[in-house]
Amino acid sequence: MNNIVKKAIAFCAFTGLLITVICVTYNILRWKDTTGEYRSSVEQLYNTEDNLIDVVFVGSSHVYCDIYPCFLWEKAGISSFDMSVAGQDKVSSYYELKELLKTQSPKVVFVDLYGLFSDGNGIEGNRYRNLISMKPSSNSYNHVKEFFKEDKETDINDYLFRFPIVHTRYKELTRLDFEDYIPNSFLRGEEIIFTVGSAAASPTAHDTESSMLS
Amino acid sequence: MLFNSFEFVLFFPIVVIIYLILPKRLKPIGLLLASYYFYMCWNAKYIILILFTTLITYVSALLIEHFDSKKNKKALMITGITVNLLVLFLFKYFDFFINNINFILAKAKISQVNNPFDFLLPVGISFYTFQAIGYVIDVYRGETKAERNIINYALFVSFFPQLVAGPIERSKNLLSQIRSIREKNLFSYDSMVSGFGLMLWGLFLKTMIADRAAVVVDKVFSQYYLYGTVELILAALLFTLQIYADFSGYSAIAIGAARVMGIKLCTNFDTPYFAVSIADFWSRWHISLSTWFKDYVYIPLGGNRKGKVRKYFNLIITFLVSGLWHGASWNFVAWGLLHGFYRVIGEVTGGIRNKCYDLLKVKRNVFSFNLLKRIITFALVSFAWIFFRAKSIKVAFEYIKRMFTHFNPWAVFNESIYSLGLNRSEFSILMLCIILLFAVSLLNFKKKQDVGTLIASQNLWFRWAVYIGLVVIILVYGEYGIDFSSSKFIYFDF
Structure with a gap:
């Protein structure tokens, strides 16, 4: 009997250790918006204090390019947040808003209707941005299931388990993948502002890696 | 379902847990259902082929054991084998056969046959067919008893870990273990x-x-x-x-x-690339298939019991069939034949080589001698793989x-x-x-x-x-x- 108990403890300890190591590995490799200097809306949401946001703007790049939460704060004292992801489709809008509502209680939600007619512009990277940037939960699971409801060709397990997509990031790891940084809270939505009639983005000065870590 | 898929990472622990929880008498049924589910993940309708193979060989073995007359036993064995080989031929070799017939007809300027058998190759068909055929022959030879419990036998044919790519198991090993699942832990x-x-x-x-x-x-x-x-x-x-x-x-x-x-x-x-000869290589590579061919093809052909020439012929035939087993294409046949020739040349030149070693006073019990033999064997095997990998x-x-x-x-x-x-x-x-x-x-x-x-x-x-x-x-x-x-x-x- 003693032997069985010992083996059961060893088995549980091993399983626990294995799961911990896999989680740590996943946290390093997990999808991050490297083309957006590691500042995705979802990442910023997770680093926002609970019940801080009064107004939310949900939508695609139109939102983060055109709506400037800092302006609302400075001019009207409204705490707002751009829950925006490049190529955000309507399914992703719904589930990303649900993710936000887990920790925030906004009084007003504005939704960019572009998502109703968009499939993420068919860009593969936008799928990843929308589908695997949330923390794994029943919400993210339902998000993936709903997104691929009509799609019989895509293996949704890749999106549910995520490792099949993110594991090749070992080729591009940087310090930011290993350190628990806090995304700059003042850059939300104000970083890239398209001017009317301008095709190209005219970004303001980007934060350096060191300032983001501070 | 591939072994290197996340589906299998979920499937396998669930099966193991259920297998452990189930009472002993239900364990074989649980494993059988899991095995069928595993196979049906590829193509559900092809489960019919496994069921067919299972049923034919199950009944054949029971009848072989039932009859006393050697003649009847043999007829039943041949029937069981033929039916299974026909299914294998239909799904794996029919198109290859027709293509070759057409090639010959075209050369003779005769109108071609145009009825390809347009079905996907069922995964693992060569493996489970050979396993089932091996069982029928074992029962005929009296080396194993015919299994009466259909669940046990169906599990023997379809046990999911080895169902689609072997090892090709023998009834003496796997079936006897399946029989004992109900009795001991x-x-x-x-x-x-x-x-x-x-x-x-x-x-x-x-x-x-x-x-x-x-x-x-x-x-x-x-x-x-x-x-x-x-x-x-x-x-x-x-x-x-x-x-x-x-x-x-x-x-x-x-x-x-x-x-x-x-x-x-x-x-x-068993570390096949450390082999010191081609014969040694085949005793280490895909052992379950090599021994299958040895026991059910090479030895029945006469093996080495009917003189040297017949032995070489038997070797060539066995390797030719082995090549064909790997795929319905001439490059697999060429690969098999090449290995057959390696074996024959190795046998023929064995005496001469030994005389040369004696003449040149080559030390044979030293590391360098064996290393060179291993390198040469590895090079020959690698060369033969080119035929295996090439399109034609x-x-x-x-x-x-x-x-x-x-x-x-x-x-x-x-x-x-x-x-x-x-x-x-x-x-x-x-x-x-x-x-x-x-x-x-x-x-x-x-x-x-x-x-x-x-x-x-x-x-x-x-x-x-x-x-x-x-x-x-x-x-x-x-x-x-x-x-x-x-x-x-x-x-x-x-």
């Missing part, structure tokens, strides 16, 4: 640990070596006309390692998965011709090998894994134990470090996931 903690380690090693071979080497191999073999000696030799050598890592990796997962449930499958690979015999010959005529030694120094699909870091990972494979194979060779047993015999800290290290390495560096298509085990198509 086969599961043990130690076998579970050892099996788990073996499965991880198999996954390592598949995802770290086979699929990574495949990137270079696929590129060079598909565009061989662009490359010179260095790239062509490199691709041939990498294919030699790819097919070993792929198939022995699959076997390791299969044996490991069965071991986790307390069932021992036969060894399928014509391509294989062109590949070989180019390999010997487009000499480009500068390719070793100008880093052009890093443009074959793997960059420098990916190539380095592959090389490190191959070095690890070599070191582990050396351990297997010396200790005569598989990786699972070797790791399980170590202290806890080392075991855990190896298991967790392997999981992380596979998850991070393994070749799998999005945009990666070559993740099927090579031997599934045979």
Whole structure:
């Protein structure tokens, strides 16, 4: 009997250790918006204090390019947040808003209707941005299931388990993948502002890696 | 469902837990249902073929045992084998046969036959058909008793770890264990640990070596006309390692998965690239198939009992059939024949070689002698794999011709090998894994134990470090996931 108990403890300890190591590995490799200097809306949401946001703007790049939460704060004292992801489709809008509502209680939600007619512009990277940037939960699971409801060709397990997509990031790891940084809270939505009639983005000065870590 | 898929990562623990929880009398049914589900994940309707094979061979064996007359027994055995071979022929060889008939008709300027059998090759059909045929012959020979319990027998034919790519089990081993599931608890903690380690090693071979080497191999073999000696030799050598890592990796997962449930499958690979001769190679490579051909083809043909010429003929026939078993294409036949000729030439020249050694006073009990024999065997086997991998015999010959005529030694120094699909870091990972494979194979060779047993015999800290290290390495560096298509085990198509 003693032997069985010992083996059961060893088995549980091993399983626990294995799961911990896999989680740590996943946290390093997990999808991050490297083309957006590691500042995705979802990442910023997770680093926002609970019940801080009064107004939310949900939508695609139109939102983060055109709506400037800092302006609302400075001019009207409204705490707002751009829950925006490049190529955000309507399914992703719904589930990303649900993710936000887990920790925030906004009084007003504005939704960019572009998502109703968009499939993420068919860009593969936008799928990843929308589908695997949330923390794994029943919400993210339902998000993936709903997104691929009509799609019989895509293996949704890749999106549910995520490792099949993110594991090749070992080729591009940087310090930011290993350190628990806090995304700059003042850059939300104000970083890239398209001017009317301008095709190209005219970004303001980007934060350096060191300032983001501070 | 592939072994290196996340579906299997979910499926397998669930099956093991259910298997452990189920009362002994229900365990075989549980395993049978799991096995059918596993197979149906590929193509549900092909389960009919397994059921058909199961039923035919089950009834054949019972009837063989029922009749006393040798003549009746033989007739039943032949019927059972023929029916199964016909199914195999229909699904695997019919189109090949028609194509060849058409080729001959075209030469004779006669109108061609135009009725291709347009069905997908059922996964693993060659494996379970051979296993079932082996059982019928064993019952005929009186080496095993006909199984009366249809559940036991159906599980023997379809046991999921070895269903689609072997090892091809014998009734004496697997069926007897299945029979005992109802009587005693086969599961043990130690076998579970050892099996788990073996499965991880198999996954390592598949995802770290086979699929990574495949990137270079696929590129060079598909565009061989662009490359010179260095790239062509490199691709041939990498294919030699790819097919070993792929198939022995699959076997390791299969044996490991069965071991986790307390069932021992036969060894399928025993460091084949350390072989000192082609005969030695075939006693170490795909052992379950080699022994199947030896017991059910070579020996019934007369083996070595009817003189030397007949022995050589039997060898050639056996290897020819073996080549055909691997695929319905002439390049597989050529590969089999080449091995047959290797064997015959080895036998014919054995005496002369020994005389030469004596004459030249070559020491035969030294490391350097055996090393040279191993290198020569490895080179011969690698050369033969070109026929196996090439699209056709014509391509294989062109590949070989180019390999010997487009000499480009500068390719070793100008880093052009890093443009074959793997960059420098990916190539380095592959090389490190191959070095690890070599070191582990050396351990297997010396200790005569598989990786699972070797790791399980170590202290806890080392075991855990190896298991967790392997999981992380596979998850991070393994070749799998999005945009990666070559993740099927090579031997599934045979």
